[in-house]
Amino acid sequence: MREFHPLTIERIEAETKDSVRIALGVPTEFASDYGFLAGQHLPFQITVDGRKLRRTYSICSAQGELPLEIGVRVQPGGQFSEFAANDLAVGDTIEAMSPSGQFHVELDAANVKDYVGFAAGSGITPILSMIKSILTQEPNSRFILFYGNRKQSTTMFIEDLYALKNLYPERLQLNFVFSQEEQEFETMVGRLNGDKVRELYTHFGAGLRASDCFVCGPDSMIQDVTEALIDLGMDEAHVHSERFGVPRKDAKPKAAEQGVADHTTDRATVTVIMDGHKKEFDMHRDDANIVDAAADNGIELPYSCKGGVCATCRCHVREGEVTMATNYGLEPWEVEKGFVLACQSRPLSDTIVLDYDKI
Ligand code: FES
Structure with a gap:
């Protein structure tokens, strides 16, 4: 566990x-x-x-x-x-808790890829890990970073980025975009939003033809940048995002599972498989979510944000159906394959089996 x-x-x-x-x-x-x-x-x-x-x-x-x-x-x-x-x-x-999350790169020393990252503020942290890992473990790949901040003095890990640029001048391209500081090129002034991505694309052209794009920042930035990249012809399956903070009320969630109700009572039996062990509890269909219902039954399931963002509660529906209220943490392919966020899910069928061991 x-x-x-x-x-x-x-x-x-x-x-x-x-x-x-x-x-x-x-x-x-x-x-x-x-x-x-x-x-x-x-x-x-x-x-x-x-x-x-x-x-x-x-x-x-x-x-x-x-x-x-x-x-x-x-x-x-x-x-x-x-x-x-x-x-x-x-x-x-x-x-x-041990590390988790689907916002990651699959490193392969044989890869010859151009990765592009868009980070705003502290959204640089997972992307910095990717940059370091790609530069050291994929000798033929490049990374092009667009990093938005208010000004240079508030830019996290700027020294680390410059040090990496010194080590890998041919394979790392750094582009800082500041919203409250003049820059030599007007293109690099402003906020990292959809219009700015289109402007950068026009300016950098081929530099944005990426194998994969990684976008990390607040939810409005994620939404704008992702939409712009898709508009510009990037395949949606290759645009990966991770938001931080609580999404705005009007933020557009990724697809959420909406199963068909198939129940005969107002209670459901939930079986949880974790580390090869099974635990079972009953919950009311109207209980807020599976994580809280499990806790009420003395069973602690993994969670962190409880807001549908971090995916710490991710599990696979092996049997039965659930409905997921919202989803900012799972990619469409994960939802299609039956993964859900337990903190956002309630049972639709009389019995469900959730597998936390399936990756
Ligand atoms: S605990 Fe963060 S998405 Fe469920």
């Missing part, structure tokens, strides 16, 4: 005026649980005033690299980010 383990703070330092980078050591006994793919994230848990608080942060280290590094933008009033910036110290431990 994916569970929380204490990771040790090996290093914590200011990244910009309002962000920190934290290096996390993994105890040897859990090391095998913390392998990750470039782009994946870690769910964290802290307790504030007796209340458990969970947040997800992307790993920005290269795939296979230890310690695991994350970048945290401090949000005013943000309980988790303020705790991370102000209360954590070297030697402390913090609870983290």
Whole structure:
């Protein structure tokens, strides 16, 4: 079962005026649980005033690299980010679940690819992991980055990016877009939205003919950039996105499972398969979601955001049908193959079997 383990703070330092980078050591006994793919994230848990608080942060280290590094933008009033910036110290431990997430690259040393990344603000963190991993593990691939920020001084990991550019001048192209700072080229001033992507495409032309595009930032940026890339001819299956923060009320979710009701009672039996073990509980069909219903029955299922974004609760419907309220975390192919977000799902059939072991 994916569970929380204490990771040790090996290093914590200011990244910009309002962000920190934290290096996390993994105890040897859990090391095998913390392998990750470039782009994946870690769910964290802290307790504030007796209340458990969970947040997800992307790993920005290269795939296979230890310690695991994350970048945290401090949000005013943000309980988790303020705790991370102000209360954590070297030697402390913090609870983290093993890495997860479908926003990742499949590295292959034989690949000859042009990857393009669009990152806004702290959306750079998973993309930085991809850049480092691709440059070191795919010697014939290139990465073209478009990175939007207010100004240079608020740009997270800018020094790391310049250091990578020095090491791989032919294979890494950096394009910084600032909304509150003059630049030599007008094209590089503004916000990273759909119009800007079209403008950049016109300016860079062939540079945007990517094998895969990775987009990470707030939901409005994801929506605008993704739509623009598809308009510009990019195959939707090759545009991958990961949003952070809570989506706007009017944000367009990805497809959500809508099964056909096939029930005879107002209760359903849920069987959960995890690490080869089965657990079973009953829930009312109107209960908010499967994760909360399981908790009411003393069964803890994996979750972090409970907002349909992080996909920590992803599982496969092996039998039966569920309805998923919203989905910002699963790709269309995952929904088609029967994967759901348990934090957004309720049973439609009398019995359902959820498999957490299927990848
Ligand atoms: S817990 Fe984040 S999507 Fe379900």
